[in-house]
Amino acid sequence: MAIDIGGTFTDTVLMDEAMRLCASCKVPTTPANPVEGAVQGALAALEQSGADWSGITAFIHGTTLATNALIEKRGAVVATVTTAGFRDILEIAYERRYSQYAIDIEKPDLLVARHRAFTIGGRMTASGEELKPLDEAAVPELAARIRASGAGAVAVCLLHAYANPEHEQRLAELLEQHLPDISVSLSHEVSPEAREFDRLCTTVANASVRPLMAGYLAAFEAEFSALGLQCPILMMTAGGGMTTLETASRLPVRLVESGPAGGAILAARIAAETGETDVLSFDMGGTTAKLCLIDRGRPQMARRFEIARAARFIRGSGMPVRIPVIEMIEIGAGGGSVAAVDGLGRVTVGPESAGSDPGPAGFGRGGSHPTVTDADILQGYIDPVTFAEGRLTVEPDLSSDALDMHVGQPLGCPAESAATAVSEIVDEAMAGAGRMHAVESGKDLSSRLMIAFGGNGPLHASRVARRAGVRRILIPRDPGVGSAVGFLFAPVSFEIIRSQYARLDTIDLAAVNALFDDMLTEAISIVRAGAPEGEIVQRRVAYMRYQGQGHEIEVELGTSPLQASDLDRIRQAFDDEYRRQFGRTVPGMTIEILNWGLTVSAGNAPPPERADDAPESQCTPKGQRRIWCNVSRTWAEAGVYDRVALPAGSRIDGPALITEAQTTTFVSADFSACTDTSGNIWMTAKEERSP
Template identity: 65%
Template sequence: MVRLAVDIGGTFTDTVLANGLGQILATSKTPTTSDNPTCGALEGAQRVLEDSGNDWSQIGSFIHGTTLATNALIERRGATTATVTTEGFRDILEIGYERRYSQYDINLVKPDLIVPRARSFTIRGRIAASGKVLRPLDEAATDRLVREISESGATAVAICLMHSYANPSHELRLRELLLAARPDLVISLSHEVSPEAREFDRLCTTISNAYIQPLMASYLSGFQKSFGHEGLACPILMMTASGGMTTLETAARLPIRLVESGPAGGAILAARIASEHGEKDVLSFDMGGTTAKLCLIDDGCPQTARKFEIGRAERFIPGSGMPVRIPVIEMIEIGAGGGSISQVDRLGRIRVGPESAGSDPGPAAFGKGGTEPTVTDADVALGLIEPSRFAEGRLKIDTQAAETALVTGVGKALGLPAAEAAYGISEIVDENMAAAGRMHAVVSGKDLAARVMIAFGGNGPLHATRVARRARVNRILVPKDPGVGSAVGFLHAPVSFETVRSRYSLLDRLDLCDLNALFDDMIHEAENVVRAGAPHDDLTSRRQAFMRYQGQGHEIEISLPDRALEARDIPDLRHAFETEYSRQFSRVVPGMSIEILNWALTVTSNAPAAGQNPCCSERHRARTGERRRILCDVSGVWRDADVFDRESLNPGDCLNGPALIVEPQTTTFVSADFHAHLDGGGNIWLTRVPEGTA
């Protein structure tokens, strides 16, 4: 049986077909059909099956990732949503964190939290933090609530009642009553979406889930039916933001977990490659047609987080977006891709993105009606893209249209010819991406200089050396099939599900019987989800506690034994917390009580084992062939660059920049201050030449 992976991006849809041993049989990059993304996915799947000589009946595993959920939230294309909170808490969204994200900005733009106050409703009833019912749910008020929801025009409802994570009975009963009166409503419950304390984050996450749930449920149902009609018999698994996979049913119920699912696949690929090569400190660089994503990987594991923000008003300022509390691979993503549109602002500065030309009409060079200058148009004008081989040769590149767009959109305003306008665009977009990487590293307390960059995506290898130079990264690895890297990463991901529960307790007063019963419930829930996608695999689990000194506002993640806790574990937990606290803050606080707010459990199937990259100690000069005129990014002058076909290169081949290594779905640009060689596994290594020796 073969395995199929489909990653639908904003500009291109990537498709990969592999055999049971993980060997890539065929790949494809097709333009994303924005009106109906399933059409582009079907085209890609049919193409790889035809190229490999397989048919639909031979597909035993299908993994899918999509940007649809992310784009719907960013572009605000979801359902009209209302909220229902406990009486007295109508203004949770208005109050937020009770602070301004930029204290002295008099023109501060508050984040758009989707639901205005006019669609925020309440109902009487109250549950304590312990789970005790203090006041019963006012079921008689349901008729009034239904009327208010109907009059507001809402078709989706986010229910977030106080302390429902401790006792969900009121939320469950309210959903039952609302659906009895309005069966057409789509309802998300906070205890199912994000069963954690902190009502603002929990409400925002539930709103986001309800907002995209109708769209994603319809899309996933149509996607499954379309592929079923073609003859697909195996279940479709969805990539999640945490780097695991889940079933279509779970994805339709909790679509918020699909946000950033495509980039997560890229991080999984980079982590696997890092493990294969024994590289501990890695920077993953994924540049596609719409965005660029950077992720830090330490000891073979991508950096993770329990919270991120959607649609920030200020790109690098926390608090300027809508908080979402789900398990996620932590990365920084900016609007810098091949389709990012360039313009000159009123101060005469070149600006690139975040607006994108997408796949239709796309960059002017695509010849599909686009007229605004993009990053891809700049790369074409700089000579870095071979027109006849772009996108597997299926998409004709119009060099003249690209140059015209550059002159019209940027050149005229600054008095520059097409090539110099393209050079300016390239400098700006590469600095934007490097600045994002530097910012991400500083926030994480990490250093980029000692890291290896793993570059992939349709534009990643093309811009890798230019970004690395600015980020002070000296070594770059470009894996095989980099143009469809995220889709390749899907094939290495396990089926997994993470669940979190809030159960407050002081460490010294921990009720172990109650806690172990809580973990038993969590294991049952998570295993049911994972077994649906991996019915025969052995499963592993990981338990964590989120601990802090009493009175603090933020927790530290501490690993727990993968078994029922016993009294003898308490001293070990205290020691583990103080060790981690000391590592992060250089000291412990003596005499302070330790409290635990949240408990987490992750159940995972077996991921394909990472192999060992074949060794190749030989080095020999690669045979040169054709040459191409490019505008050198180091000297700023036109010069000849060697052009190599990646398929013709052999392990041990070395070459100096400037050079272009061309393959069907991308091009690796070797800048003049880098040299390249192929290792035993066919990966391209780019190493920066020390200044003065190039």
Template identity: 60%
Template structure:
């Protein structure tokens, strides 16, 4: 019997990560290739060919294929999507301009408003109206469709986002308008809010629909080319896409709802970190994923990443809520900043050293890559400080020019600030590390949590390289580096379930709920979700999670409460009341007596069940690793040159211990063990770094 082979490909802003795994979850081969932005499938194909050659197999042997990409995210951030026109109910043309009716920074006289992608001149309306209960108040005026189409033609729109009032309660008018447009303009991409985000709050619903329409033509074209190229190479199994919520979906679903692909790569990393936390028995974890373009941090408790129903795209002010475009989809909640290996360093007009958020990416890349880059980056500084050794970088597929990196640091930074190349590199390192640590602290504070007792799980091409420096600044004293950390997000894809989540808005007071109506709504939602999951999982068994978003009457935000996986009865009201008050007490110290509880949204998540993760609690005895090689590095504690142990991770066995400073290298990354840390390999192959002062200055 042929062993099952599963392939995972994660296309990032700088590198494309590829992993090949056998049926027993053994990693057979992995590699990193530079992302080819003109046609991302080319870099992915190179990686696939490379891992297949390493394993001695061919692509037609692959039985499972999971893909994640930053293309949707980057298109939104870089504003490279389609020309979009909106169609709203007459009288509601200015939803995007009005927003939440507040300024995200009240006293900033130079406030920059977030770009909502659609200017007022492309905001169109149609005569119709639904009530909040879904009753037709004004019939859709189909006689206006010809006018709408003429205005859309005049605007040169490539996509249309339709968001009519209260369509979440009754989507009839939206669907009719979509069908009429499809009949008269078959080449026009149309997204309707009742499909994309059928929830109350028209501003968020419209923003999500606009974002979906904005990237839909691009993603449709990209996914079609991607599938065609891999099919031509011999792939016969379906290709599944990673979603922002930590599940997988089919290409067809991804094409309909490309907004769900935003942040799909980072979601894979959070899944990996949660799995590692479960195996190691860690209850409180900080996931730390750094690639070439961004750093992503996620809080994980009891092996479950934090999740959210909303996030913001392209904030005008990086750390201020409300300064971006809100999107309501299921997501793994994390904070992401423009700080990675390719982040460009420079000196601003005030003479301050700056790093990021602009990245050199893979084209042209850092100066040391010798691909035309002229601006120094974080990678150039790590090379100059001795943390990256050219002989072991990227499996030898990328040649480095350390002299070029030093020259760029001296020219762009050193000459302006009176520093040599090493001093400039040290400054770049300290600034990018503090940016990452600050993001982690802010994310923890916003979540009402503390980083101190947490274990950091670091991965990505640059995560292990920066882990000890960021942990020290963030107040974290224990770090875990998993096997194959350089391709961690791609590895995480392989443990994701096939899943789909649906949310519907239907207002109800808890104590007077229409149980028959709610159960009928759940039956419809579950059937829809199961149909989507079956497209990717066939007749595999599934699990269903039902939730309600509850609040006290008159409040503006809801708390997610898990419901029984069965039909609701009036006997459940007391249990749901108690569950809501327990959760409310956790978040706000005490419940509010005498207040009625109302429910705005109902959600269903159907997913294939995950495999049980065995906890490995054994601790191997400590054995001092015999160091035979050293490399000079600039110590990140005091800036002096020290000899660091130079160790191949493949040579280490469970229990082996190395005191810092040390560089533990492997094919796709290097772990820097700072002078105040030590590293030991645990029973399952993780490197565990402890801040124990050994070797400290």
């Protein structure tokens, strides 16, 4: 069983040992108590399948709770403790403005006011030697000041703790004696890397959400244990792996963006199954849309991302968090994103969302503001009777009234035109985000296959693809619960990155191998807690650069301890990767390594071989529906097809709607669709043929 709690819906899927879907369910998220919605979905899935709790041997959970708590500032009040003389790390940050000429620039909210920033004496060198002992005598007064500040959590980030954590460990022991009711996060556990500002920000984020997530995860486990669940609960991480509840409670910052990571894992799995190498994952839910580039079956990864940017799309305007993460671009453009008209008469969509309560106006649950879903309802893309398996009542008149009042009247146009404007804006916003993400990565979208899923992804895929220059789209089976399905393909894994400076020409191989041995011991202990048996796979990397550069590139090292004979191969690998990214190398430069990374994962079953495609044949729609044709810009009749009833090889020309229990695929007039033997829907621009 896998449960994905999103901002609008909670998705549940149940699969058998052969990875065949037994049941899936989509229920509104219950923001006041997310566990309640998770239980509703789980019970509904069990009822559908006729299974019971005793038959569940694996349980995976992902949630946006940590992400939302950081964005909405709902975590604990945090105090920081840094080395004496370094109180203002958060205030100084990178010593630059993210927008050079903005007079009214809004600085990122880093959660800790200066009056809650404390210091303590003691000093480590960059090589891990004690320069000055920890001032233990100052701890009682420090603890008293922390308590007086009203902090509920402490983030400890002492200078060079990544090289030697002894001072942090001792300080944590002393603080626990004086402040037993206050959670303490240590930077060498959360993010053991050089760069003090990033390390402190990551530790602050972890400290902020740790009390909330620890309580939530304990309540989640207790609730499902009481229902009869007997197997351990594993948590999805931002890096695309799974970890134990204990590790998730200790390092909850790694759960940030865990839900979207499941979608990227699903897209990577489908890419491997279909033999595709370059893919664009498009996941559009009720609150946000997420896009991720996948190359050679592996999602694009990053070691750093930003939370709650003050300026959308501008790097440096948010709170940096340095953890392993699947790199994607996420924008506030989901089915529940609210539409409005600003002071300049422009239609805006998001980032505010109607969520699940009250939801879009057309749901009849008290929502009065129009959303993207209301626009889709009014344009005929959503069937009011079958939407969301009939669990929600859809009232088109309410959608029309909301669009008319908040968009149509300010613009002086009818509600139908307002709906078109909202759709055009949100589709262009998503396509623009995809183009920007590709350009920033030095890649082109036109040759990529788009894999679209999420509750609204199949509905908007062809419209977004046209604007992004993508000509082929794949809609997988059960797309409405795609991220939850992706959870079930993720391996139990843990990634560690540690800083230990070395030059390639003078490297101490024994010290590096000893570092990897320590990392391997720690990572295996975590992985084995979630996967006691089976093969262990490891991946070792070095983060390398030319001496004097500010950022590194990732270079594969292999899986064995390093030998002197490996150095030429590593140098060549660095040159190849540097040339791939920047077009050329710099001869004669010294190469240095700042960080070392290790990923340990339990072996995963390989994807099945792709079955042969069935011969194409035209099929007859079960009915017709009047829709707004976004190509001809007129009202048109679209054929309506039941996805479950479509045999392999069915060919459908747009405009058409392919309906299923949890979503609808819109085949726009400039696309045609064809089903394959695996149950996927392939859509291709009409100038080309489906595979």
